[in-house]
Amino acid sequence: MTADDFVAVVRKGSDKLRVMELVLNTDQQEFRGTGMLRVSQERIEIDMTLDPGQKPPPRRSSGVFSKSDYWKLSGIIEDCLRFRCDFVRGGGQQDFIGWETHKVTVTFDLNPIELIPSGWDAMSREERSRNREDLLKRNNTTIQGNSAAQAAPDKQPPEGAVHFCALIADYPLPTLLCKGTEVVELNPYFGERRSSRLDTLMGEIEGYNYAFIKEDDAADLQVHLKSKENYQSPGEEEDWRKFHALMAALAFTLGMHAWPYRTQYWRDGKKVADRVTPTRRFAHTVHTPFGLAHFDFQDVIRKATAFFESNSVLSKEVAYL
Numbered sequence: 001m002t003a004d005d006f007v008a009v010v011r012k013g014s015d016k017l018r019v020m021e022l023v024l025n026t027d028q029q030e031f032r033g034t035g036m037l038r039v040s041q042e043r044i045e046i047d048m049t050l051d052p053g054q055k056p057p058p059r060r061s062s063g064v065f066s067k068s069d070y071w072k073l074s075g076i077i078e079d080c081l082r083f084r085c086d087f088v089r090g091g092g093q094q095d096f097i098g099w100e101t102h103k104v105t106v107t108f109d110l111n112p113i114e115l116i117p118s119g120w121d122a123m124s125r126e127e128r129s130r131n132r133e134d135l136l137k138r139n140n141t142t143i144q145g146n147s148a149a150q151a152a153p154d155k156q157p158p159e160g161a162v163h164f165c166a167l168i169a170d171y172p173l174p175t176l177l178c179k180g181t182e183v184v185e186l187n188p189y190f191g192e193r194r195s196s197r198l199d200t201l202m203g204e205i206e207g208y209n210y211a212f213i214k215e216d217d218a219a220d221l222q223v224h225l226k227s228k229e230n231y232q233s234p235g236e237e238e239d240w241r242k243f244h245a246l247m248a249a250l251a252f253t254l255g256m257h258a259w260p261y262r263t264q265y266w267r268d269g270k271k272v273a274d275r276v277t278p279t280r281r282f283a284h285t286v287h288t289p290f291g292l293a294h295f296d297f298q299d300v301i302r303k304a305t306a307f308f309e310s311n312s313v314l315s316k317e318v319a320y321l
Contacts, residue, residue: 001078003115003274007262010276011169011220013041022048022075024088024106026057035105037077041279044113046073049105056104073108082116112277121271128269162208162227162267164243166260169279171221173214174254177201177297181215203298205305207231208242212250223247223260236272239265241309248319249304253297256284 001017009015017037024031035048050056057071074084088108116122123131178198185193201212208231213222225243233239243263251258259280265273290300308315 001081003081006077006081006115007276009039010044010261011279013039013279015039017077019046019075019077020079022073024048024057025072029057031057041281044110044278045107046110047105047107049103052103056106082118084114084116085110086114112275115274115276117271117274124270160232160268162233162239164223164225164263164265166223166263168221168223168258168260171256171258172254173201173212173221174297201297203301205242205246205302207233210246236267239267245305245309248308249301252304252318253288253290253300255286255288257282
């Protein structure tokens with residue numbers, strides 16, 4: 001199972017997957033076992049069966065949880081896809097299975113799940129360059145002397161580049177404000193036919209360009225946020241702050257929660273995060289602050305993003321509302 005396969009299961013919103021090599025870390029003790037991942041539209045849960053002889057971790061189901069109160073869980077989905085969750089609420093539901101074997105199953109709610117990048121995605125810029133050079137050497141070629149290598153250079157993003165790509169299920173986009181995509185169809189009888197669809201909203205915020213793309217009414221909304229060529233982000237914290245501010249601005253402008261069920265994040269060409277949550281049903285309101293036909297959508301998004309990025313008391317209250 002690949003990351004894309006798992007995301008397709010989450011998007012469908014109903015399935016069960018086998019998980020192995022589970023490790024639950026409570027900071028006080030490690031628990032190991034196997035289990036079953038249960039996916040629904042509103043929740044992603046895991047039933048973890050502890051290895052024989054292990055007592056269940058102490059349960060806590062009430063009170064205020066701080067970051068230090070959450071546990072960490074990691075494992076492998078369907079033998080090949082590694083994941084982790086750093087925000088497992090302590091305790092969970094506990095069920096005993098068979099008094100003779102004394103096996104214990106503990107149920108946890110996982111939100112979000114972090115899929116661990118692997119292969120090319122997990123390599124740094126230097127590792128990708130070395131890997132490419134080694135591959136060329138094994139084929140008795142050199143980067144300088146091989147015309148094929150020169151014709152197809154390694155397309156790497158600019159140094160320090162940041163890119164977010166997210167998917168939001170069942171999210172509306174004001175079509176009349178969109179730019180068009182030209183579609184070319186080749187039919188053996190009718191020949192070439194051209195058409196277009198209004199599916200893309202583009203704009204910019206400080207240091208970044210963004211695009212919202214919805215290919216048709218049934219498609220998920222794609223969100224792209226890329227740093228500009230000469231912009232140098234100071235770190236991951238700012239990257240996430242920009243992205244979350246853009247999502248808050250979109251929700252504020254269109255009057256509907258903008259919570260992606262998948263968020264991929266690259267920095268300097270290396271995938272830093274692949275975050276997955278349940279698709280959920282979003283709350284929405286008809287009381288939006290702008291009649292978009294009379295406002296510049298790009299200007300509204302730019303100013304709203306700057307407002308939510310300020311992280312002020314007022315911006316937090318507005319985001320909550």
